[in-house]
Amino acid sequence: MNAERLLAHFERISEAPDAIARLRRFILDLAVRGKLVEQDPDEATPAQNLSELRKQKDLAYAVEGLRARKPITAIQPTELWFNFPHSWMLCSFDDALVIVSGVTKGQRIPYGETSVEVPYLRVANVQRGWLDLSEVKSIAVRISDVDRYRLANQDILMTEGGDWDKLGRAAIWRGEITRCIHQNHIFRLRIPSDSILPEWVVLYANSECGRRFFEDSSKQTTNLASINLTQLRSCPIPLPPLAEQRRIVAKVDELMALCDQLEAARQQRQQCRGRLVAASLQRLNQPAADPVSFRNDASFALQVLPSHTTTPAQIKQLRQTILNLAVQGKLVEQSPEDEPAISWLLQRVEGNHSRRSRKTVATSVEGCQDSSISVLPETWLWVVLDDLVLVMDSGWSPQCEDHPRSSIESWGVLKTTAVQSLFFDERYHKELPSNLQPRPQHEAREGDILITRAGPKNRVGISCVIDKIEPRLMISDKIIRLRLAVGLSPCFVALALNAGHSSEAVEDAKSGMAVMQMNISQVKLRAVPIPLPPLAEQHRIVAMVDELMALCDQLEQQLSQADQQRRRLLEAVLAEALGGRLPTEQEDSHAAIA
Numbered sequence: 235m236n237a238e239r240l241l242a243h244f245e246r247i248s249e250a251p252d253a254i255a256r257l258r259r260f261i262l263d264l265a266v267r268g269k270l271v272e273q274d275p276d277e278a279t280p281a282q283n284l285s286e287l288r289k290q291k292d293l294a295y296a297v298e299g300l301r302a303r304k305p306i307t308a309i310q311p312t313e314l315w316f317n318f319p320h321s322w323m324l325c326s327f328d329d330a331l332v333i334v335s336g337v338t339k340g341q342r343i344p345y346g347e348t349s350v351e352v353p354y355l356r357v358a359n360v361q362r363g364w365l366d367l368s369e370v371k372s373i374a375v376r377i378s379d380v381d382r383y384r385l386a387n388q389d390i391l392m393t394e395g396g397d398w399d400k401l402g403r404a405a406i407w408r409g410e411i412t413r414c415i416h417q418n419h420i421f422r423l424r425i426p427s428d429s430i431l432p433e434w435v436v437l438y439a440n441s442e443c444g445r446r447f448f449e450d451s452s453k454q455t456t457n458l459a460s461i462n463l464t465q466l467r468s469c470p471i472p473l474p475p476l477a478e479q480r481r482i483v484a485k486v487d488e489l490m491a492l493c494d495q496l497e498a499a500r501q502q503r504q505q506c507r508g509r510l511v512a513a514s515l516q517r518l519n520q521p522a523a524d525p526v527s528f529r530n531d532a533s534f535a536l537q538v539l540p541s542h543t544t545t546p547a548q549i550k551q552l553r554q555t556i557l558n559l560a561v562q563g564k565l566v567e568q569s570p571e572d573e574p575a576i577s578w579l580l581q582r583v584e585g586n587h588s589r590r591s592r593k594t595v596a597t598s599v600e601g602c603q604d605s606s607i608s609v610l611p612e613t614w615l616w617v618v619l620d621d622l623v624l625v626m627d628s629g630w631s632p633q634c635e636d637h638p639r640s641s642i643e644s645w646g647v648l649k650t651t652a653v654q655s656l657f658f659d660e661r662y663h664k665e666l667p668s669n670l671q672p673r674p675q676h677e678a679r680e681g682d683i684l685i686t687r688a689g690p691k692n693r694v695g696i697s698c699v700i701d702k703i704e705p706r707l708m709i710s711d712k713i714i715r716l717r718l719a720v721g722l723s724p725c726f727v728a729l730a731l732n733a734g735h736s737s738e739a740v741e742d743a744k745s746g747m748a749v750m751q752m753n754i755s756q757v758k759l760r761a762v763p764i765p766l767p768p769l770a771e772q773h774r775i776v777a778m779v780d781e782l783m784a785l786c787d788q789l790e791q792q793l794s795q796a797d798q799q800r801r802r803l804l805e806a807v808l809a810e811a812l813g814g815r816l817p818t819e820q821e822d823s824h825a826a827i828a
Contacts, residue, residue, distance in 0.1 A: 253804055254497045261489045262441035265482050268319040268474065277321065277475035284323065287330045287427055294332045294426035303328075306468050316443050318472040328467035331390075331435070332424040335463060336416035337375055337383050349374045354383075355416045360391045362403045362440050367410055375415065383415035383422075388432045390423035391416060392439060395452060395460030402448035402461060404439035406432050421466060429476050433483045438471050504545075511548050549789050556782045557656075557733035560775050561765050563611040572768035575615040578721050579766070582621070614767045620760035622727060625717040628687060628756070629676045629709030634664035645672040645706045650686045650693060650713060655732050656783070658684065658698045663707060676708040676715075683716040683728050684709065688753045695740040695754050697731040699724045714756060723772040729779060730764050739763055 264270040288305075295302055306328050314324065327333060336354075343349045354373045359366050375383070385391075387409040395401045396419070404423075407414075416422055425432055438444045447469050452459040474482065559565045610616065632647065638661065639646035645666040652662040666672060678684070678700055685697040689712060709715050718724055730736045739762040746752030767775065 253800065254493055254500070256804065257496075258490065258493050259442055261486060261493075262437060263443065265486050266318070266438050266441045266443050266472065267316055268322060268472075271478065271481045271485050273319050273321055273478065274475075277477050284325055284329060287325060287429075290426045291328075291330060291332060294424065298332065300332070300334065303467070306464075314470055314472075315446065319474070321475065323473045324470060325473060326467065327423065327469045327471060330425070330427060330430055330471075330473070332426060333463060333467060334383075334422050334424075336418045336420050336422065337373065337379060338418045339373065341375075343374065343376055347376050347378075350377050350380060352380055353411050353414045355385075355391065355414065355420055357393050357396055357400055357417075357419050360393050360403050360405050360420055363405055363436065365391070365405050365407070365410065370411060370414070373415075373417075380413065380415065385409075385414050385416060385422065386424065388425070390425070390432050390435055390439075392421045392423060392466070394419045394421065394462075395458070397457060398449075398459055401452055401459045402439060402445060404436045406436055421463070430473065431476070431479045431483060434474075434479045435471065437483065437486060439469075444469070444471075508548070511551070546790065546793065549786050549793070552789075553783065553786050554733070556779060556786075557729060560779050561730050561734040561736065563614055563765075563767060563771075566771065566774045566778050568611050568613055568771065569768075572613055572770045574613040575617075575766040575768055578769065579615060579617060579621060582719060582721075610765050611767070613771070614765055617764050617766050618760065619716075619727075619731075619762045619764050622718050622722055622764060622766070623716050623760070624719050626714065626756055626760065627676075628714050629711050630673050631711035632666060632670050634666055637665060638663060639665040639706075642704060642706065644668070645708065647708050647710050648678060648684075648713065649710060650689055653684045653686050653696050653698050653713065655696050656698055656729060656779075658700050658703075660700075660703050660707060666708070672706070672708060677705075678703055678707050678709050678715070681717070681724050682709075683718070683724050683731075685714040685716065685731065685754075685759065686712065687714045688712045688751070690750050691744060691746070691752045694744050694752050695731075695737075697728045699728045701725075714754075714759065721769055723769065723776055725776040726767075726772040727764060729776065731762070734765070736762055736764055 261270070292302065306326060318324075351372050351374050353370045355365075356371065359370065385407045387407065389407040391405055391407055393400050393403040423435065425435070448461055449459065451465045451468070452461045473479075556565070630647065634647050646663040647666055648660070649662045649664065652659050680700050680703055682700045683697055684700065686694055688694060716724075716727075718727060731740060740754065740759070743754050743758035743762065744752045745754070745758075
């Protein structure tokens with residue numbers, strides 16, 4: 235694999251999800267299969283044969299005063315799950331390495347023996363290919379145990395297990411801390427032969443080939459895995475000639491440095507885009523003295539932002555900004571021909587349909603000037619949700635069948651998952667058993683506003699409008715249903731509940747003992763402030779929000795398609811390392827169109 239060729243092509247696809255991490259894994263995989271550098275015919279076999287490796291290993295055990303272990307069954311090449319060059323030699327960890335476990339924490343010091351406090355390494359210190367020594371703890375051990383467990387330069391450290399990502403992690407100790415030992419959840423692998431590089435052993439252990447052995451051989455429980463000393467001894471490892479080991483390690487270092495450069499460049503691009511998007515969104519959310527200038531700024535930002543929005547999180551921020559602009563009267567122009575919102579509310583008071591008096595309505599606009607909530611356009615009015623509602627109730631909680639209803643004739647009960655922000659999905663419902671009688675008063679209808687009442691904190695207080703629904707669907711008791719007075723747009727009111735000060739008030743109205751189970755009461759919900767524009771402007775705002783949300787949907791779809799294209803290009807680049815060829819620019823374009 236040529237670093238320059240890889241760099242020239244990989245920069246185009248480094249934004250693919252997990253691209254850099256996948257490339258790192260692929261480099262290791264090529265290395266341990268003998269496909270990263272060419273073999274030299276003058277290096278036909280490793281410097282030592284298997285018999286010599288075992289003799290050196292046994293001698294090292296004796297020198298360290300360790301008990302000799304019974305040899306394990308020899309590894310056969312046919313048992314290996316990947317191929318490697320014929321000039322390489324296959325052995326096991328037990329054939330070539332001195333493997334010992336570490337000191338056990340909490341071990342009692344026998345009476346009369348002297349103890350000493352020394353630093354020791356834990357599983358958290360051993361990462362995959364490097365050591366995290368930011369926090370090294372100490373432990374009291376017998377003086378005789380210090381020499382027994384003391385780490386030496388070039389020792390290999392390997393984790394016993396724990397979470398899946400901790401299984402078989404390997405790194406090299408280079409004497410960073412004097413008189414340091416290791417605990418029993420870390421194995422120490424020492425190489426007695428000068429024909430094996432510790433970097434090669436670590437490289438192999440951290441590759442997909444090595445990790446597959448640990449995963450297949452480990453003892454597994456839910457989300458946990460561990461490997462014992464006997465299993466570790468039996469791990470197969472192919473050995474290239476020493477000179478080839480050096481060439482492979484050097485090439486891996488070169489390509490990993492290249493990956494570091496790609497990762498740094500990708501992060502820099504993301505940071506620049508993120509700052510640009512954040513600044514644009516912040517500018518849109520700031521008050522503007524000149525409505526015309528602000529509208530021009532907003533129009534420009536909404537045109538430019540799509541080309542710089544590259545992550546789902548940024549699109550989510552863009553959606554929220556659109557909603558915030560909508561409820562502040564900054565998304566569409568006000569029309570002098572629109573009847574002011576206060577006129578509608580006064581008519582409702584005169585008809586005794588509102589709990590508010592004419593006096594409180596008349597002072598609403600003046601009162602909001604001195605309040606902590608934002609000032610609205612002249613034709614708008616701050617009201618409370620209770621002023622807009624004809625019916626507010628919750629549904630029913632029968633014992634339902636745990637599947638969607640089987641036919642349109644049967645009754646179903648909507649779940650809270652049917653309520654998304656500004657989006658209603660009627661697919662999320664359970665079937666009402668035939669032996670239970672439905673309650674028609676809880677039937678959901680088009681135009682109803684649904685608000686999630688109970689559940690996890692991030693799922694409570696979400697509102698949407700039922701725009702289209704099949705018959706015979708009831709709402710559950712975990713949902714609050716609103717039906718509004720005539721002369722209002724349910725879509726705008728639902729939009730307002732998801733944005734600005736109304737959304738903050740809904741958030742403050744939540745109560746509960748834990749984040750995973752919270753509630754919102756109808757009493758608190760009735761008091762939520764709502765910015766009310768004229769009816770004609772409500773419809774214009776909803777239409778503009780729908781248009782901009784459709785743009786956000788397109789952006790999300792484009793991001794998904796771009797990710798898929800980058801994945802295909804990544805596969806092509808990695809396949810080239812196995813003897814194929816890189817796609818041309820024209821082929822990339824055809825792939826994107828396809």
